[in-house]
Structures are given as structure tokens and as C-alpha cells.
Amino acid sequence: ETGVTQTPRHLVMGMTNKKSLKCEQHLGHNAMYWYKQSAKKPLELMFVYNFKEQTENNSVPSRFSPECPNSSHLFLHLHTLQPEDSALYLCASSYQLVAQETQYFGPGTRLLVL
């Protein structure tokens, strides 16, 4: 479980705040992902990066801005969020961006937007 770490684990922010979520993987993987997990809904893929390049943006509002400076680190910058953005944000990584590769998840950041 320590292969993918996320900080902070909990975050409370107002709608006018700017904050960032951080993800780090220690598995030597090349692909990284952001997912959103809301209550009573399936996990939603937000962004995919492969070798630091963004390969997928799943129609995510611009108030979420990802950044991937290298294959080990992934950030999600947040600004002017809405209360409905409150959720568990999960980071994942995989060795390659191919269908049979297993994605390994971090513990998540529990976000509350007031």
C-alpha cells in the first residue's frame, strides 16, 4: 500500500481557495491516473498521463488542473471548486498504458468543499 502515496489525506477548502493534491509513486511506473470517487457512484476517471504526457482528459471542468512533472509525481491543482466536487480523489499508477496492466491505487485525498 505504500507504493502510491497521496497528500494530504484530508482537505477542507472554501469555494474561493486554491489548493493542490499530490501523488507520488515508488513503483517505477510510467502511467499515472486521477480518479474521483463520489458516494453511490462508480469511480470516474479524470486524467491519464503516460511518460509525463497527458493522454486523456475525461471532460473534466477546468477548475481541476493536473500537472505531471515526471513519471513519479502527479498533482491536481484545485481552484474555485463547487460543493459537488466534494469526494475522494484517488491517484493510481501502472507500469504501462496498456489494457492488461494493473493499476495500483493510493489511499486517496478526502476533499470537502464548503
Add this chain to the structure above:
Amino acid sequence: AQSVAQPEDQVNVAEGNPLTVKCTYSVSGNPYLFWYVQYPNRGLQFLLKYITGDNLVKGSYGFEAEFNKSQTSFHLKKPSALVSDSALYFCAVRALYNQGGKLIFGQGTELSVKP
């Protein structure tokens, strides 16, 4: 379009009894199927996956799953449930042709194992 269904929101099992968590999928072409478990306030932990070959896949913590192509199912099973197995279980699918990142998840099944 790819989709996954977990028809039961909750499964209740007595400790020591066998457990089954159901999953059916819809995908064009050959599927890759995954099971994950999520404990409270934790991320998802990988249990097992089906890629190809033997239809019975064995995974972590004594879990196994059987791929049934004709019924498009991938049910998770364990011969003898433990109280510590109580958690939220997710089935997920990707198609062979989908070389991108999109793993499609079911809505999850809450497993409760009582002593």
C-alpha cells in the same frame, strides 16, 4: 460501449461460509477483468485479474474469480469468509482494443461478514 454491473449493493455472509460477489460485464471484443477491494478510509487494493488462459483466477487473501464468457460474468468467490473480509468490492473491465487508461468500474458491493 463498455460497462460493468454489480447487481447486489450488499452481500451478507456468516463467518466460515462461502461468499460470492457477482459481476457481469459488457464489452466489444476480449475483456480484461479486475477485482479490487476498498477498506474504510483507504484506497483500492488489487485482488486479481483475468487476462487470458485459465478461467479460474486465484488472487490475494484466498480470493478467486471465475471468468465465464458465455454468461459475460466474473464473479468473485472465497470458500470460507472472514470477518476481516468485510469491505467494499469493485469489479472493473477494459477491452483488449482499449490501450488507453479507461478502466470501467462497477458501482461496488458492500460485503459484510458477521461472526
